[in-house]
Amino acid sequence: MKCEIISVGTELLLGQIANTDAQYISQELAPIGIDVYFHTAVGDNSERLKECLRIAWNRSDIIITSGGLGPTLDDLTKETIADFLGLKMVEYQEAYEHLQRYFKGKKITQNNYRQAYFPEGSILLPNNNGTAMGAILEKCNKIIIILPGPPNELVPMFKESVIPYLIAKSGYMIKSRVLRIFGIGESQVEDMIKEIIINQTNPTIAPLAKEGEVTLRITAKGKEEAIIDKMIQDMEEHIRDILGDYIYGIDDDSLESIVGQLLIKKGITISVAESCTGGLIAHKLTNIPGISSVFKLGTVVYSNEAKVDVLNVNSEVLKEKGAVSEETAIQMAQRIRQIGKTDLGLSVTGIAGPDGGTAEKPVGLVYIALAEDKNVICNKYNFNGNRLKNKNLASMYALDMVRRYLIK
Structure with missing residues (x-):
């Protein structure tokens, strides 16, 4: 399944905050076999967001949005998605009760009640750390997942609700191992394992040069974890036979x-x-x-x-x-x-x-x-x-x- 992440917020485009949401989501999707092909950042503008949705709809199976779910007038993600899909915005009792629990009897302003409205047909996602619930929409064999922007809200929601949902949808998982190499450059590494790179299918090999070292990411995709682990292990042993002591560690080693x-x-x-x-x-x-x-x-x-x-x-x-x-x-x-x-x-x-x-x-x-x-x-x-x-x-x-x- 091909996925695209659309991060909503003018503050991202101005460089006021880093887009850690997209980084986190991509890292979490890979192990469950969902390929992220595109990251897009767009400001708080309904027409520009709608254009991003049109592009993503034509090339991806899953669209994940983050941000734009707050109570203010510039938080337009849900409304724009509803308009794009031709759906009405309706009040959800579940979201209304969530707001009441969150504010614990304090006065809720009218703009906060906007957060109880979602596109019709939404599957709501609980938010234990904020006012904005998330949502999932399924239409025309496509999936749109709507998430809040703050990482302290997005991360637990993604772990607790989105991952289980997507695992049920995807029959595959992806696992990776990074080999860390020191003492030779990227071009020499690539030349030494050229035949492997030319003939790669599954697993795949991706070299990356960093300051002073080179990494090789081995990525395998399949339905059974034991088989995937064996594919990665066999490839690692093959590469180690070629590169020898230039490989000093794996994954997070330094x-x-x-x-x-x-x-x-x-x-x-x-x-x-x-x-x-x-x-x-x-x-x-x-x-x-x-x-x-x-x-x-x-x-x-x-x-x-x-x-x-x-x-x-x-x-x-x-x-x-x-x-x-x-x-x-x-x-x-x-x-x-x-x-x-x-x-x-x-x-x-x-x-x-x-x-x-x-x-x-x-x-x-x-x-x-x-x-x-x-x-x-x-x-x-x-x-x-x-x-x-x-x-x-x-x-x-x-x-x-x-x-x-x-x-x-």
Whole structure:
């Protein structure tokens, strides 16, 4: 079944509020097998809303509206839908009694009583958090679902009334799994799994590039949950065979959550010395519950003086090689490990920008080192972003270095 969401409210078009309703509805419809093909936002204008309804009616099976159910004159959604469908607006005793219960004996103004009127033939949807009940209309094998705009009213109404109704109408469900990939770009990922993408039917594969990482969404559709789960699992295993360790997690995982879990599981302790990232790695790690059992020390040594005074980095190395160098990064990792008395020492030093770069050491140059008892590795990177992007990428590559060490 094809669905379209029409969000009503001039405030949406003015950018005064974000359209979280449409986002939420789309997220909830996918697992029950209803495909959302279009989102539309329209102001509080009856003629423009009617035009949106005409377009949606011709291309979708289900139309869901949000907003425009209040008591004021610019709340015209129900009236416009009734006019569009050629239906009368009639008073519903159920809605009238709901208003009386809501106001608990207080005086109800005449404009509030407008909320007791709905297009004839409506199936009313309870609202336990506001005055505006929702409604469902069925006509000509089409469904129109009318919902209030405030999320605290729409969300429970959708969960408690709309989802059960739609599940009964749809014989299918859709499930997805997101694979999270780090260390290669979107084009390389697509090239590596090109045959899968070309031949995809069910499940489908959708790549998406984000800052520093790529995600692959595997989506399967069917009538039995166990079969859908098996389809997704088989596809995931196929992709993992191709991409290997570039895949670091699934769904809501982050690099820091995976690294934190691995450190805790293996009982491996770590200390971190940061320069250009300014404490970002420590911040990300300390977002992970239970990390205090393994994360012992984090320090920001931004200046050369701090590198010498706090970490005892050799001043001659700083003078000859510079703060942004392999030699300095290695000493930082070794010293922080010793000071923290931990299994691992991680360090980052670089030029975040926008100033400070030279021809020899341009903005975006970063060295990341990881020291253990008898060995230290150091990688060189050249990032090409603004200051914040370079800091974030450096923190992500540092975490990935730890991840790869822990899974080897």
